[in-house]
Amino acid sequence: MQWEAVIGLEVHVQLATQSKIFSGSSIAFGAEPNTQANVIDLGMPGVLPVLNEKAVEMAIKFGLAVHAEIPERSVFERKNYFYPDLPKGYQTSQMAEPIVGLGYLDIPLEDGGIKRVRIHHAHLEEDAGKSLHEDFHGMTGVDLNRAGTPLLEIVSEPDMNSAREAVAYLKAIHAIVTYLGISDGNMAEGSLRCDANVSVRPKGQEKLGTRCEIKNVNSFRFVEKAINHEIQRQIELIEDGGRVIQQTRLYDPDLDETRAMRSKEEANDYRYFPCPDLLPVELDEAYIQHLKETLPELPEQKRQRFTEQLGLSAYDAGVLSSSRALAEYFDRVVELSGDAKLAANWVTGELSAQLNREGIEIEQAPVAPEQLAGLLKRLQDDTINGKAAKQVFAALWAGEGHTADEIIEAKGLKQVTDTGAIEAVIDEVLAANPAQVEQYRAAEPEKRGKMVGFFVGQVMKASKGTANPQAVNQLLAKKLEG
Ligand SMILES: Nc1ncnc2c1ncn2[C@@H]1O[C@H](COP(=O)(O)OP(=O)(O)OP(=O)(O)O)[C@@H](O)[C@H]1O
Numbered sequence: 001m002q003w004e005a006v007i008g009l010e011v012h013v014q015l016a017t018q019s020k021i022f023s024g025s026s027i028a029f030g031a032e033p034n035t036q037a038n039v040i041d042l043g044m045p046g047v048l049p050v051l052n053e054k055a056v057e058m059a060i061k062f063g064l065a066v067h068a069e070i071p072e073r074s075v076f077e078r079k080n081y082f083y084p085d086l087p088k089g090y091q092t093s094q095m096a097e098p099i100v101g102l103g104y105l106d107i108p109l110e111d112g113g114i115k116r117v118r119i120h121h122a123h124l125e126e127d128a129g130k131s132l133h134e135d136f137h138g139m140t141g142v143d144l145n146r147a148g149t150p151l152l153e154i155v156s157e158p159d160m161n162s163a164r165e166a167v168a169y170l171k172a173i174h175a176i177v178t179y180l181g182i183s184d185g186n187m188a189e190g191s192l193r194c195d196a197n198v199s200v201r202p203k204g205q206e207k208l209g210t211r212c213e214i215k216n217v218n219s220f221r222f223v224e225k226a227i228n229h230e231i232q233r234q235i236e237l238i239e240d241g242g243r244v245i246q247q248t249r250l251y252d253p254d255l256d257e258t259r260a261m262r263s264k265e266e267a268n269d270y271r272y273f274p275c276p277d278l279l280p281v282e283l284d285e286a287y288i289q290h291l292k293e294t295l296p297e298l299p300e301q302k303r304q305r306f307t308e309q310l311g312l313s314a315y316d317a318g319v320l321s322s323s324r325a326l327a328e329y330f331d332r333v334v335e336l337s338g339d340a341k342l343a344a345n346w347v348t349g350e351l352s353a354q355l356n357r358e359g360i361e362i363e364q365a366p367v368a369p370e371q372l373a374g375l376l377k378r379l380q381d382d383t384i385n386g387k388a389a390k391q392v393f394a395a396l397w398a399g400e401g402h403t404a405d406e407i408i409e410a411k412g413l414k415q416v417t418d419t420g421a422i423e424a425v426i427d428e429v430l431a432a433n434p435a436q437v438e439q440y441r442a443a444e445p446e447k448r449g450k451m452v453g454f455f456v457g458q459v460m461k462a463s464k465g466t467a468n469p470q471a472v473n474q475l476l477a478k479k480l481e482g
């Protein structure tokens, strides 16, 4: 039996406001427990929430970025449940009338393809507090600093069919919210986390299978692993004659498995109803139009510009537009060097490899775009060859010099294009390897192509890598013909 996985994600994005969604408390990360919760966050009697206009603005910007309908009216509702980290006994959220309606996202896949994922809606809500299970002498502590932090929950349609697609979608959401500056996107601090809904069905079947929801996964890697694990679990369960029951599950990264938390029979009945303390949000066209005009160039537009105007491959364009900082770095190198393809090769190649190796982000790269462009200029005007360029890059990275020119000079990496000097080296190499020369001359012409590599290697070595490879090839061919 061939199985198809179906995945829908609910992504919670913490909005980068100064204060909470309904109160003036700070939302700064890392404060002492319970120093950032006021009477409104605690739901004391007689207090009234006031909606944070910035949270509304950020939600709408997101909606516009994913081509969504922005309804004229949206309504806050109370989602009622009991939990120690929820002192009010309800979470203020949106249900029937969310702030952002149906939209979609075109996401670049690793193979260069594009996948469209529809977004069912996105709604505003407040975060709950946090239970602390450690260091309380056997008791549980509650920190309410996070209570009332503004969240945007983005609910996708079940349009993804593999863990990789789900990760690509999550990365695309991450890119959009950070491009827009509406979230810091810091997954380790919980600013972006997701619930993954997973089901399987026989390939070709229209009807969806029963889903399980894996709660609160907070890294790209864990999302991929948790989904893959869950797909496998469901397939094995069905093939063994069982059936999937709708469940909430928890992913345990240490054991790489998901565990049941609660099933549908015990599922919460939240008794949603419109919050009597908050007016419906009513938006006018001019306000939305104004926000539209403030949007920066977004990942999708950047990707298009990179392929259509700069002639990059879909793959390179996808990688370079994945983070705003990376795209801006690349744009600057192109501006200064005038060669988009060369810049793309270096930014996605040497530079990215070095960032990965050191586990740092582009913002921390020790080589500035101006320095990389300076290096590329010397490649363009043939001052250095590709091999030397890598050495110069490594030296720039290590801080051995401030500009490429300085390093080329200090290390004597200037390419030798003077044919006289190269010829002298070739003569030496040919004289030192008479047997190979004889072999070459005796060989069939079509076999010679391969044999010439040996001599090129020797000449490059003798010139310490500075000889111009094209000149070496040309001169060698001539000399070997004898
Ligand atoms: N059969 C299915 N297989 C995989 N995903 C599904 C399936 N049915 C629905 N989904 C996805 O599950 C998610 C449902 O999210 P939604 O917020 O609507 O409801 P919920 O999970 O029931 O409620 P809550 O917000 O309280 O978690 C959506 O992303 C949807 O695309």
Ligand SMILES: [Mg+2]
Pocket: 010, 153, 155
């Ligand atoms: Mg939901």
Ligand SMILES: [Mg+2]
Pocket: 010, 195, 213
């Ligand atoms: Mg859910």
